[in-house]
Amino acid sequence: xxxxxxxxxxxxxxxxxxxxxxxxxxxxxxxxxxxxxxxxxxxxxxxxxxxxxxxxxxxxxxxxxxxxxxxxxxxxxxxxxxxxxxxxxxxxxxxxxxxxxxxxxxxxxxxxxxxxxxxxxxxxxxxxxxxxxxxxxxxxxxxxxxxxxxxxxxxxxxxxxxxxxxxxxxxxxxxxxxxxxxxxxxxxxxxxxxxxxxxxxxxxxxxxxxxxxxxxxxxxxxxxxxxxxxxxxxxxxxxxxxxxxxxxxxxxxxxxxxxxxxxxxxxxxxxxxxxxxxxxxxxxxxxxxxxxxxxxxxxxxxxxxxxxxxxxxxxxxxxxxxxxxxxxxxxxxxxxxxxxxxxxxxxxxxxxxxxxxxxxxxxxxxxxxxxxxxxxxxxxxxxxxxxx
Amino acid sequence: xxxxxxxxxxxxxxxxxxxxxxxxxxxxxxxxxxxxxxxxxxxxxxxxxxxxxxxxxxxxxxxxxxxxxxxxxxxxxxxxxxxxxxxxxxxxxxxxxxxxxxxxxxxxxxxxxxxxxxxxxxxxxxxxxxxxxxxxxxxxxxxxxxxxxxxxxxxxxxxxxxxxxxxxxxxxxxxxxxxxxxxxxxxxxxxxxxxxx
Ligand SMILES: Nc1ncnc2c1ncn2[C@@H]1O[C@H](COP(=O)(O)OP(=O)(O)O)[C@@H](O)[C@H]1O
Ligand SMILES: [Mg+2]
Ligand SMILES: [Zn+2]
Numbered sequence: 159x160x161x162x163x164x165x166x167x168x169x170x171x172x173x174x175x176x177x178x179x180x181x182x183x184x185x186x187x188x189x190x191x192x193x194x195x196x197x198x199x200x201x202x203x204x205x206x207x208x209x210x211x212x213x214x215x216x217x218x219x220x221x222x223x224x225x226x227x228x229x230x231x232x233x234x235x236x237x238x239x240x241x242x243x244x245x246x247x248x249x250x251x252x253x254x255x256x257x258x259x260x261x262x263x264x265x266x267x268x269x270x271x272x273x274x275x276x277x278x279x280x281x282x283x284x285x286x287x288x289x290x291x292x293x294x295x296x297x298x299x300x301x302x303x304x305x306x307x308x309x310x311x312x313x314x315x316x317x318x319x320x321x322x323x324x325x326x327x328x329x330x331x332x333x334x335x336x337x338x339x340x341x342x343x344x345x346x347x348x349x350x351x352x353x354x355x356x357x358x359x360x361x362x363x364x365x366x367x368x369x370x371x372x373x374x375x376x377x378x379x380x381x382x383x384x385x386x387x388x389x390x391x392x393x394x395x396x397x398x399x400x401x402x403x404x405x406x407x408x409x410x411x412x413x414x415x416x417x418x419x420x421x422x423x424x425x426x427x428x429x430x431x432x433x434x435x436x437x438x439x440x441x442x443x444x445x446x447x448x449x450x451x452x453x454x455x456x457x458x459x460x461x462x463x464x465x466x467x468x469x470x471x472x473x474x475x476x477x478x479x480x481x482x483x484x485x486x487x488x489x490x491x492x493x494x495x496x497x498x499x500x501x502x503x504x505x506x507x508x509x510x511x512x513x514x515x516x517x518x519x520x521x522x523x524x525x526x527x528x529x530x531x532x533x534x535x536x537x538x539x540x541x542x543x544x545x546x
Numbered sequence: 547x548x549x550x551x552x553x554x555x556x557x558x559x560x561x562x563x564x565x566x567x568x569x570x571x572x573x574x575x576x577x578x579x580x581x582x583x584x585x586x587x588x589x590x591x592x593x594x595x596x597x598x599x600x601x602x603x604x605x606x607x608x609x610x611x612x613x614x615x616x617x618x619x620x621x622x623x624x625x626x627x628x629x630x631x632x633x634x635x636x637x638x639x640x641x642x643x644x645x646x647x648x649x650x651x652x653x654x655x656x657x658x659x660x661x662x663x664x665x666x667x668x669x670x671x672x673x674x675x676x677x678x679x680x681x682x683x684x685x686x687x688x689x690x691x692x693x694x695x696x697x698x699x700x701x702x703x704x705x706x707x708x709x710x711x712x713x714x715x716x717x718x719x720x721x722x723x724x725x726x727x728x729x730x731x732x733x734x735x736x737x738x739x740x741x742x743x
Contacts, residue, residue, distance in 0.1 A: 249566070314692045321658035344656055344664060347699045351692055 159234040159271060159486055160515035161201060168223035169245075170196035177542050179515070181233075183530045186519045187545070188537030194519040197542065198274060198490045200228045201517075204241055205272035206296050207251070207263060210279075216247040232270050234485070241269050264310070268303040271480055271487035275473040275494060282472055283456050283465040287446035291363075294447065297370075297476050298362045301483060305362055312355040312442065319348040319438050327436030342433070349425055352441055357417040359442045360394075364411055367392045367447065373475035378451075380509055381474070381502065382467045386451045390472075393446045394420075404446055466497065474509060486514035494518070495525040503527050552578065604675070606651040606668050608633045616640075616648060623647050624680040629672065629701065630687045631655050631694065639687065647685075650675065655693040656700060664700060672701075676708060683711040690715070 165176040171193040186194045195211070199218075202210050209218060219226040226245040231238055242254040243263060253263035260266060281289045298305040326342050367390055378388035395404035412420060424440040432439050449456040449468060456468050480487045489510055495503055495518070507527035510516055518526050523534065536545035547553060552574055560570035577585055601607070602614035609615070616622060616636070626647030630636055636649050652667040676684070686701055688694035702712045 246566075311692055318658050318692060318696070325658065325661070344658075344696070344700055346703070347656070347696045348658075350699050351695055 159232060159488060161230055161270070161488055162233050162238065163229075163231040164197065164201060165227075165229040166197075166200055167227040168220040169200050169226040169228055170218060170220060171540055172196065173220060173540060175540070175542055177535060179517075180533055181515050183513075183516045183518065183532030185523055185526055185531050185534050186517065186537050186542075187521070187523045187534060188519075189521055192537050192539050193542075194537045195276065195492055197537070198276075198492055198517060198519065201230065201270070201272055201488070201490065202274045203245075204228055204230045204243060204266070205270045205274075205300065207243075207267065208296075210274055210276055214247070215245050215251075218245055219247055230270060239269055241266050264303075264306045267299055267306050271300055271485055272490060273473055273477040273480065273487050274490040274492065275470055276490075276492035277497075279469040279473060280465055282469045283449060283460065287444075290447040290449075291442070291445065293472060293476075294363050294366055295359075297479070298366055300476075300480060300487075301366075302362070305359070308355055308358050308362070311351070312359050315348060315351045315355060316438050316441065316443055319345070319352060320436075322348060323432055323438065324436045326433070349422075352438070353418050353421045353425070356421050356441045357414055360417050360421070360445075361414050363442065363445070364392055364407055364417075368411075369479060370475050373478045374471050377474035377478065377509070378467060378471035380505055381470050382464070383501065383505065386464070388456075388468055388471055389450045391448045391450070393448050394424075395440070395445065404448075470494070470506075477510075477513075488515045488517070489513040490517045492519050493521075495520055495527070496522070602651075605649045606653060606671070607636050607649060621646075625682045626685065627675070627681045627683070628685040628687050631689055631697070635687065635689075645685075652688070652697065655688055655697040657693045667697070669701070669704070673704065676705065676710060681710055683713060686712065686714045 160181040161179050163176065163178050166172045167174050175197075177197070186197060188194050199209055199211060202208075203218070209215075212218070224246075228241075228243045228245070230241045232241065233239075240254070240256055243266065244252040246252065251263040253260050253266050255266050255269065282293055295305070295309055299309065322342070322345060371390055374388050374390050378386070392407055393404035394407050408416075408420070421441065428440045438444075449472075451460055451464060451468065454460075456465060460468060477487060477489055491510070494506070498506065503525075504527060507529050511529050516530060516532075518530060519537075520526050523531065533544070534546040536543050548556065555574045555577065556567075556570045559565055559573050560567055562570075565573070577588070598610060599608050600610070600612075602609040602617055603612055604617045605614060607614040607616065609617075611618075623646055626645075627650055628639065628645060628647060629650045629652060630639070631652055631654055633651055636651065639645055639649075650668065650672050652669065652672070654662055654667055656662060656664060656667070675681070684701075684705055686698040688697045698714055702714075705712055
């Protein structure tokens with residue numbers, strides 16, 4: 159698959175821009191801050207309905223404009239599909255697929271499969287568990303779009319359940335009353351859904367981690383030239399705010415019913431603490447992914463270079479896995495080559511040279527290995543021009 | 547920003563569900579350029595809906611009289627009762643032509659984020675209705691989203707001990723959706739394939 163054309167209106171620094179792209183390698187060249195990452199951020203948004211840089215949508219809209227539009231023509235198996243997204247901060251986005259509007263913007267998920275590696279990905283290794291959960295969930299959705307629904311339903315249930323626990327907590331504090339108030343009668347009802355969607359999400363993540371393992375080891379080995387074995391392990395439990403209580407999933411992995419049972423047990427155990435603190439303490443939204451190099455966790459132990467290679471390995475593994483599914487994703491490497499010495503540049507070039515479409519951004523074109531330089535675009539403030 | 551009355555109208559329209567700022571502006575200027583008689587008719591319709599439309603004393607659907615048209619219809623059966631969130635859901639189900647029983651309109655769904663618990667809905671009224679004894683089967687047709695699902699689960703927990711069969715519309719409905727948007731075929735099939743809960 160490849161992106162044939164990208165058009166932006168009032169997206170980030172671009173008032174209006176359109177670029178025609180080709181399969182194979184493309185380099186976007188320009189000094190820092192001119193808007194290279196903005197271009198690929200827009201493509202990433204089409205693929206995941208989110209930015210890899212910011213959580214909220216407001217910064218994506220050009221300062222002074224009310225909404226931003228991304229149009230993307232995607233060619234897959236010789237057929238062209240047009241995706242159009244209008245980003246309306248604070249409201250639901252509007253989306254079109256082909257010629258017709260879709261009822262929900264998430265209906266466009268799956269139209270563009272794209273793997274993006276950017277400097278921000280260092281956070282996958284060094285950052286909060288939320289970064290790693292998002293890595294898994296985005297990949298899950300890219301492979302099976304139905305998980306977008308599961309994820310949204312799960313998040314909604316957690317929000318509702320938290321609202322219920324919080325109101326009950328506040329009411330108790332006001333009244334100085336007994337522990338498990340009558341207002342918690344409907345907690346069971348939310349538990350049922352937390353368990354159902356939670357187990358579905360958990361099953362997807364566990365399966366995904368198992369599938370990713372060998373790809374991550376292979377990719378790290380290639381990027382870091384055999385220095386250390388990279389591994390990934392899913393951790394169930396409660397993470398965050400000093401309450402780390404993570405454990406390995408049972409071995410062998412339980413089926414869906416088994417996972418529902420597991421969550422039922424965790425919820426029952428956590429109930430007093432949840433009522434006490436007024437928030438949902440167990441479930442996939444509190445889990446983490448442990449990344450290890452040899453015997454040591456990468457977080458807190460790995461050097462900058464190792465962390466960076468690990469982050470790249472995570473993205474390359476995702477790319478491999480999507481490829482295995484039979485659809486060639488678009489691969490994007492943002493500001494990657496400047497960080498690498500000649501040896502690692504060459505190894506990375508070998509790994510990605512076969513991509514159906516490879517977009518590389520850089521400040522200096524010579525940093526990008528010869529083999530990956532195809533079409534070249536010069537990016538200057540608010541403008542993009544073909545330059546080869 | 548416009549001045550005075552036109553901005554007031556834009557603001558009021560903008561508060562309506564599904565109307566964004568741009569549409570509100572378009573509608574406001576459309577009204578401004580319309581015939582006085584057309585505008586008077588719209589204003590009268592707005593006033594009348596609040597004055598004359600009431601809620602049915604039996605099922606809480608909208609009604610022009612004490613009871614709604616469906617509750618007054620002697621050809622409909624009392625054995626199967628369909629529970630929905632809003633009056634618009636009654637209209638959607640009526641369009642399928644699959645259902646000949648009666649309705650109960652809850653007036654919403656359990657939604658802690660908006661402070662809506664079971665007490666804010668017509669659930670006590672439903673239990674009283676069921677206590678009268680005619681109903682054999684209760685169909686839970688709340689929306690297929692998390693709030694509708696929670697409401698259905700809650701009702702099932704309350705009602706099953708009463709010895710009444712409780713069914714839920716089959717999936718096939720778009721998850722996370724509103725019942726009113728489901729097309730007739732999907733909704734009709736969901737009705738046919740309802741399952742015990
Ligand atoms: N919402 C916005 N409106 C206008 N300009 C923006 C907006 N968001 C970012 N920018 C500008 O975009 C530029 C950064 O672009 P970016 O793509 O990150 O640069 P680079 O070419 O280094 O990747 C900055 O100059 C920033 O001011
Ligand atoms: Mg950049
Ligand atoms: Zn009635």
